[in-house]
Amino acid sequence: LANCTSNFEDINTDPNGISNESLTQMNNHIGGSFTPMFLNVFNVTPAWNFQLQQNLIGDVYSGYMTPPTPFAGNVNNMTYSLVDGWNGFPWADAYGSVMPFALDIKNAVELGGDPAGEKFVHLSNIVRVSAMHRVSDIYGPIRYAKFDDFATTGEYDSQRDAYNAFFVELGAAIDALKAFEGDSQFIPFDMSSLGGDIAMWRTYANSLRLRLAMRVVNVDATLAKTEGEKALASDAGLLEATDMYINTGFAHPLTVISGAWGDIRMGAEMESILEGFDDGRKEVYFQPAEDPTLNGAYKGIRMGVEIEAKGQYGAHSALGSVIEGETIQWMSAAEVYFLRAEAALRGWSGSGTAQANYEEGVKASFAQHGVGGVDVYLADNTSTPNDFVDALNAVNDIAYQGDVKIAYDAAGTNEEQLEQIITQKWIAMFPDGQEAWSEFRRTGYPRIFPVVVNNSGGTIDTDVQIRRINFVQNELNTNGDNVEIAKGYLNGPDTGGTRLWWDIEGSNF
Amino acid sequence: QVKTISGTVTAQSDGMPLPGVNVVIKGTTQGTQTDYDGNYSIEASTGDVLEFTFLGMKTQLITVPDAVIVNAALEDDALSLDEVIVTALGIKKEKKALTYSAQEVKGDELTTVKQTNPINSLSGKSAGITITKSSSGAGGSSKVVLRGSSSTTNNDPLYVVDGVPMLNSGNGSNGEAPGTSIFGDQTGNRDGGDALSLINPDDIESLTVLKGASASALYGSQGANGVILITTKSGKDGKLSVNFNSSLTVDNVTSLPELQTEYQSNSVGQPIAENGNVTDPKSWGAKTSGLSNTVDDFFETGITAIQSLSLLAGNKVAQTYVSYANTSVNGVMPNNRMVRNNFNVKETASFLDDKITVSAGVNLSDQRIWNRPTNGLYSNTLTGLYLNPVGIDLNEYKNFEYFNADLNMMDQYATSFDENIQQNPYWLINRNKSKDVAQRVVANVSAKYQILENFSVQSRASYDKSFFTFDKRMYAGSDPTFVPATGRYVLEKTENTQQYIDLIANYTTDITDDLNFTAILGTSLTKYSTGDQLHLDSGIGKGLTYPNVFTIGNFAETKDISQSVYNREVQSIFASVNFGYRSMLYLDITGRNDWSSTLVNTDSNAFFYPSFGLTGVLSELFELPQSVTFAKLRASYAIVGKDIPAYATIPLNSIPNGQGNFAKPTFGVIEGETLEPEKQNSFEIGTQWRFVDNRLGFDFTYYNTKTTNQIFFIAAEPNVQGYVQNIVNAGEIKNSGIELTVDAKPIVKENVTWDTALNFALNKNEVVSVHPSLQNGEAIITAPGVNGYGYSLIEGEDFGSIRGRSVVRNENGLPVVSDDGAGGFSIEATEWETIAHAQPDFTLGWSNSFNFDNFQVSFLVDAKFGGDVVSITEAVNDFYGVSQATADARNRNGGMIDVVDGSGNAQQMTAQDYYTKTAGRAGLIGEYVYDATNVSLRELSVGYNLIFPDSRVNNIRFSVIGNNLFFFYKKAPFDPNVASSTGMGLQGVDIYGQPSTRSIGLNINVNF
Structure with missing residues (x-):
């Protein structure tokens, strides 16, 4: 009988599966694992997954975009009724398609025994930090430092611990990868605009370190300064001419969401600021409203208003050519200049002057989008954001709560200068709403309008606005004990109203 | 005085001559058999007693009179206790020796009121079987559960045709996968059909339902959910008959949701866009009058026509059965059609003085379904139909496309694409066309060698293969969420194959005069290859290169093609031993060991199941009153x-x-765990009693x-x-x-008989535990995701908890x-909680058959009591303001809903505000729970038999038949006997499933 059943193993092997052994061919056991990571920091397909991972969280809370669609009878994320069925996606994408693949790379390198494999671990760590800081910026505590070990994989890090781990990993990568500059083994696996150039990856990692350093400045100024100055001083350099984006091979999901589905439109804040500044980038970012009564204006929708039917606001401004092509941007050179501008404002050494960096940032952004007239723009010292006028319902009209201008005013107070820097950074980072929402929460800029309808049941203050997303339902179901511990890392209840670790109320200085 | 007696033996039921009836002079060995035409002659004396015996008929004794002609009309004996019944592995057993519950349903009970899927005809006819049809119309599969759901993976019984397990794997996405959501598949939540529904009902001789594990233990791992044994017709020695049957029914939808015609959409009077879009797809506008509902106009009168022809012929050596059937259905949904052809040949022959019997058969089926109805929210015709804005005449949208000058092609003309669940229903039936082809071939051969009188060896082999093709062509202009701007083409080819071979030795002996012994030893090998699929889908990315050219060469990308198997x-x-003691006591012991390839990498790839059964025939063991014809007590225990x-x-x-x-x-x-086979321990005890010459009986388990x-x-x-x-x-x-069947013949007169039977079953199930790592003892089968419906197994609750939230009420x-x-109100909602369990508490089937001379009237009442179902259809209809419930709410209380705020102050919300915040x-969904109890007149037939004693045509039977006629009682807004899915994921919920249909028609049966 042993003979009869000897082929059971063959029978029970899926002929359409791919064994790990098979993947070792052409190093796909290492390199192939980068693909799902690249495609899931921002999920690229299917579009509805991106919609739930990014679009209906960061993209709307940043003021970038607003859906004209009254999802679930208008009782949804936009009106602060946080939809658990949506908000689990940033988590699921990270823990299904990023974290385990990073571990696979680490294991494959360890098993392979080739010391040159070490570079893949560091590169994978850079991608992992790119993904996971975004996840942490949504929920706060995440499973990170203890993830790779079976015994502790369910345990959460406080956001502070997670950020410290990010800094350690980025620092280690920047240092260790120096020895691999010129190494070509990563070229076939690199889907990014960096083209497998290890030196450029060091630059990107260093820029990411600066981004994260700035994020923690209000809660831990010392840590921020230490990490920030490391970044400013590093021989890895900072992104200046090169934007970091991924060649996904898929149409940008926003083309589907804005185009075919008609489920996302210009945000009210985008209208106020771009129109108020008469900013040329509006023609790249958005299309004129199709609604004939709007006479071809760029028209946004305020988030969290009463919407009865999709038809009402559906013909407001859709997204423009910025999302054409098969790429997704992770970090623009412009953003890095604005980080340097803020670093200068804060007196970090090695950062130059705030004004110069600010202007370089604006120029980089105009150049990136092929928009002319940057010098005139930068000289404009009168334009301010418009007050918002709802095309359909005056109840939603609201004045812009500030008079930030374009031309840099080095004589302004620190807060005034910061508002200029962050407002321009906010424009430049479009359409990465997640990063824009994080920076809004950190700095309070630009002046995002509060919701009109608040269905949070009192858990999110309308004026304070949403600060995070509550822990995901699936974790509560499968990892409840650890989630309970993680709740203890929060500054308040597990709701959307509780501020994250780096999110400090009050002044930025 | 010895004389030659002759006569004709006929069947009392239909007057047909019976060939092969044994005619013996009682107390002697003298005897003969009737010939071809039921005639016999025998030498006998006046006063001798002639004994007429024939399998399946009551034995008749006639004392030879002075005359020389003795005709006999034998009565059918479905209740005969000496009758044999087909049990596991095709082993025939005396009914009275059975140690478990087995219920037989004769073929004609299934075909009197014929359904396109024969299994649907079982509903109400056997205790303990619950049949839920899929909502996909003709050619759809059915969910069959015996004695309640017991498994988290699969509760389908095993079907065995003539002793060989049949492969009933279906094809399609009908909620089979865990996590199926109420959206359904993007291309429509479809029922791919199964192999069982391809069987020609007229080929079925009888069907035996083996409900418990004891009965099916010999099938081992396949029989854990019970077994339904199907015995097909065979040719008979000395009998030649041709049977032609034609049935035609007209089918109309019933149980439509109640839609309102009082409040129009705000779109009425507003401009309509070039593409047909209206300004407000919902119906929360002004009260008006004179509106009519266009839903009834949409559905058509369906027609189901089934023609079947069968031929039986044979002599002592070889027998033939050939049948052909054609089924043609025009569905109630426009453009939905089905055509099925069945061809079946079975040949049996015996050699070497009957020592070797060989039988072989081939069964071919070919079924084509055009535009099979789907359910779920996506790409479903019915969402657009029901949600059509009130006051916007859907007839204006019958012309479902307009010329899009920009694209230089036709484009969809629809009121709305809101929430991606509305499209023009006429567009979907014309421009989202599908074709399902199912083909099945079964070839089998069996040979039996009677080596000694008490020792035989038998081997069976079968090759069972089904081919499914699914072709869906979604035109450019369909909802862009599912269909790119150039259209989408899905082509799927699936094959399911089963190869089976067994070898069984059978030995029987009388150990003493009183003690009989039978032993069976066998082995079998089954290879399965299911879901062998090529899935070719142009996908939702770039779609097709040239619009609306549906060929795989036109795929613009190949990211959505895949293979699986x-x-x-x-x-x-396996082995079984059986002891019989003086026809009083029977002991059965079986054992089976399976080795399964799926258990590789576990601790053991083998598993063993025993069963034990004991029966005592009380009426033999004890002196019982005269009125007790028969009584027995049985008990069995099995592990499968x-x-x-x-x-x-x-x-x-x-x-x-x-x-x-x-x-x-x-x-x-x-990490650190391994898997082992699922295990079921089952115990059953039952008793069967018959009284007053078999006229009354019951069986209790x-x-x-x-x-x-x-x-x-x-x-x-x-x-x-x-x-x-x-x-x-x-x-x-x-x-x-418990299961209880009661049958009785309250009237047995010369010209009038009344047969009645009651099937009662009560099942209680409980999820005692789930995996310890799961929070709150909840195993989620269907996660709610962004929807309001979830389905879980929860410790301490009944199997299958429907999860949802409800309005908090004071x-x-x-x-x-x-x-x-913002000056409005949010509705307080409960946490996720169990809102319903779909299974009935108990079921009841009551069948009746009356014979008045040549008239026959039969009807079946089918009832299910208890259980609750939920309706997403109603929830979404309310959300859009199209339901009658929303009109009623607007007519009441000035259109305001009384609510109360947290401080206890009375407040009011408009009906629109309230439904917008609670429905959808x-x-x-806790607000959309309905009692599933329903009692229906399932079947009715009134027939007339014309008998032509001396003609080529033996008889013609005309009958008027009705199926699913009406409900005596029903609370749910849909037919709870129809399921959204025959898989695990979507139970007890209606999501825009096709409404069930009432069928009325005519059946003609001609016998030559």
Whole structure:
């Protein structure tokens, strides 16, 4: 009988599966694992997954975009009724398609025994930090430092611990990868605009370190300064001419969401600021409203208003050519200049002057989008954001709560200068709403309008606005004990109203 | 005085001559058989007693009179206790010796009121079987559950045709996969059909339902959910007959949702866009009058025509059965059609003085369905139909396309694409066309060699293959969420194959005069290859290169093509011993050992199941009153198991659809755990009594099953592999219940008979435990996701908890609200909780048959009591303001809903505000729970027999038939006997399923 059943193993092997052994061919056991990571920091397909991972969280809370669609009878994320069925996606994408693949790379390198494999671990760590800081910026505590070990994989890090781990990993990568500059083994696996150039990856990692350093400045100024100055001083350099984006091979999901589905439109804040500044980038970012009564204006929708039917606001401004092509941007050179501008404002050494960096940032952004007239723009010292006028319902009209201008005013107070820097950074980072929402929460800029309808049941203050997303339902179901511990890392209840670790109320200085 | 007696023996039921009837002079060995035409002659004396015996008929004794002609009309004897019944592995057993419950249903009970899927005709005819039809119309599959659901993976019984297990794997996405959501598949939640529904009902001689594990223990891992044995017709020695049957029914929809015609949409009077879009797709506008509902106009009168022809011929050596059937259905949904052809040949022959019997058969089926109805919210005709804005005449949208000058082609003309669940229903039936082809071939051969009088060896082999093709052409202009601007083409080819061979030795002997012994030893090998599929889908990315050219060469990208197959092999040895003591006491012991390929990488790939059964014939053991014809008591105990899903123990990476890169396995075994087969312990005890010459009888069974080591796919605990789900053995599900069948012949007169039977079954089940790692003892089968419906197994609850949220109400039943900060109210909702269990508490079937001379009237009342179902249809209809409920609410109380705020102050909300916040697919589905209790007149038939004694035509029977005629009682807004899915994921919920149909028609049967 042993003979009869000897082929059971063959029978029970899926002929359409791919064994790990098979993947070792052409190093796909290492390199192939980068693909799902690249495609899931921002999920690229299917579009509805991106919609739930990014679009209906960061993209709307940043003021970038607003859906004209009254999802679930208008009782949804936009009106602060946080939809658990949506908000689990940033988590699921990270823990299904990023974290385990990073571990696979680490294991494959360890098993392979080739010391040159070490570079893949560091590169994978850079991608992992790119993904996971975004996840942490949504929920706060995440499973990170203890993830790779079976015994502790369910345990959460406080956001502070997670950020410290990010800094350690980025620092280690920047240092260790120096020895691999010129190494070509990563070229076939690199889907990014960096083209497998290890030196450029060091630059990107260093820029990411600066981004994260700035994020923690209000809660831990010392840590921020230490990490920030490391970044400013590093021989890895900072992104200046090169934007970091991924060649996904898929149409940008926003083309589907804005185009075919008609489920996302210009945000009210985008209208106020771009129109108020008469900013040329509006023609790249958005299309004129199709609604004939709007006479071809760029028209946004305020988030969290009463919407009865999709038809009402559906013909407001859709997204423009910025999302054409098969790429997704992770970090623009412009953003890095604005980080340097803020670093200068804060007196970090090695950062130059705030004004110069600010202007370089604006120029980089105009150049990136092929928009002319940057010098005139930068000289404009009168334009301010418009007050918002709802095309359909005056109840939603609201004045812009500030008079930030374009031309840099080095004589302004620190807060005034910061508002200029962050407002321009906010424009430049479009359409990465997640990063824009994080920076809004950190700095309070630009002046995002509060919701009109608040269905949070009192858990999110309308004026304070949403600060995070509550822990995901699936974790509560499968990892409840650890989630309970993680709740203890929060500054308040597990709701959307509780501020994250780096999110400090009050002044930025 | 010896004389030659002659005569004709006929069947009392239909007057047909019976060939091969044994005619013996009682007390002697002198005898003869009737010939071809039922004639016999025998030498006998006046006063001798002639004994006429024939299988399946009551034995008749006639004392030879002075005359020389003795005709006999034998009575059917479905209740005969000496009758044999086909049991596991095709082994025939005396009914009275059975140690478990087995219920036989004759072929004609299935065909009197014929249905296109023969299994649907079983409803109400056997205790303990619950049949739920899919809502996909003709050619759809059915969910069949015996004695309640006991398994987390599969509750389908095993079907065995003429002793050989049949492969009933279906094809399609009908809620089979865990996590199926109420959206359904993007291309429509479809029922791919199954093999069983391809069987020609007229080929069925009889059907035996083996409900408990004891009865099916000999089938081992396949029989854990009970077995339905199908015996098909064969040719008979000395009989030549041709039977032609034609039935035609007209089918009309019933149980439509109630839609309102009082409040129009705000779109009425507003401009309509070039593409037909209206300004407001909902119906919350002004009160008006004179509107009519266009839903009734949409559905058509369906026609179901079934023609079948069969031919039986044979002599002593060889017998032939040939049949052909054609089924043609025009569905109630426009453009839905089905055509099926069945061809069946069965040949039996005997050699070497009957020592060797060989039988071989081939069965071919070909079924084509155009535009099979789908359910779910996406790409479903009925959402657009029901949600059509009130006052916007849908007839204006019958012309479903307009010329889009920009594109230089036709485009969809629709009121709205709101929430991606509305499209023009006429567009969907004309421009989202589908074609389902199902073909099946079964070839089998069996040979039996009677080596000695008491020792035989038998071998059977079968090759069972089904081919399914699904072709769906979605034109450019369909909802862009599912269909790119150039259109989408899905072509799927699936094959299911089963190869089976067995070898069984049978030995029987009388150990003493009183003690009889039978032993069976056998082995079998089954190879399965199911879901062998090529899935070609142009996808939702770039779609097609040239619009509306539906060929795979026109695919603009190939990210959505894939292959799959599930291979499995099971090897078995089995044995059974049976002792019979003086026809009074019977003892059965069986054992089976299975080796399954799916158990590779577990602790053992073999598993063993025993069963024990004991029967005592009380009427033989004890002196019972005269009125008791027969009584017996039986008890049995069995352990059966079920292997695990293919490949579960060897997780591999894959290239999933639409991704373009490899992905890690999405589920796997928890680190440090292994899997083992599911195990079911079952005990049953029963008793059968017959009284007054068999005119009254009952059969009562109590059973108790405990299923452990269930296969659960649970949301994965945190893990480093990235598993989304873990596959685990866990849990315990208990089922216990009683089954009672009562049958009686209250009237037996020369010209009038009345037969009546009652089938009652009560099942209680409980999920005793699930996997210990699961929070709150909840194993989620269908996660709610963004919707309002979830389905879980929860410790301490009945099997299958429907999960949802409800409106929080105060002690007066008023909804509790809170301020939403903008001058409105938010409705307070409960947490997720169990809102319904769909299974009935008990079921009742009552069948009656009256014969008045040549008239025959029969009817069947089918009832299910208890259980609750939910309706997403109603929730979404309310959300859009198209339901009658919303009109009623607007007519009441000035259109305001009384609510109460947190401080207890009375407040009011408009009906629109209230329904917008509570209804819809993501709404508070707890508000949409309905009692599933229903009592219906399932079948009615009035027939007349014309008998032509001396003609080529033997008889013609005309009957008027009706199916699913009406409900005596029903509370749910849809037919709760129709399911959204025959899989696990979507139970007890209606999501825009096709309404059930009432069929009335005519059946003509001609016998030559």
